[in-house]
Amino acid sequence: MSIDGEIHTALMSMIEEMPTYGSYSFIWPGKVEDEPSGEYVRVNHLPNDNRRLGLSHSAPKKRQGFLVLVLCSKLGEHEAVYRSRAGSIVEQIPEGTKKTISSGNIEIVSYTIKPGRREGSHWETAIWLGYRGYA
Secondary structure: OOHHHHHHHHHHHHHHOOOOHHHOEEEOOOOOOOOOOOOEEEEEEEEOOOEEOOOOOOOOEEEEEEEEEEEEEEOOOOHHHHHHHHHHHHOOOOOOOEEEEOOEEEEEEEEEEOOOEEEOOEEEEEEEEEEEEEO
């Protein structure tokens, strides 16, 4: 498997290993699924530019990007409630969470819960988890 495939797989497995994984329906990248009727989480992987750490073509690259989870909740509650639920998700993949890949580790290094917004009949709260690794 390519290094990019390994990173993507490692990030997706972090989600699948969350203690409350079964509490939400997930919409995964590349899969065609109907929008669930209740609360759900949309998953996106946004890799950033890779940077070689040396001048040699064999030098490892710094690989970084974001795992973006969008909590989609039915309207009708105060935004603080949605942000609290998003915070509960973040607590399950905290900063410092690591996954081993063939050339090292991918580590969650930061998170941000973005301001929510209305999208149709849902309130969307985006959670941006920054990751970094070297390969």
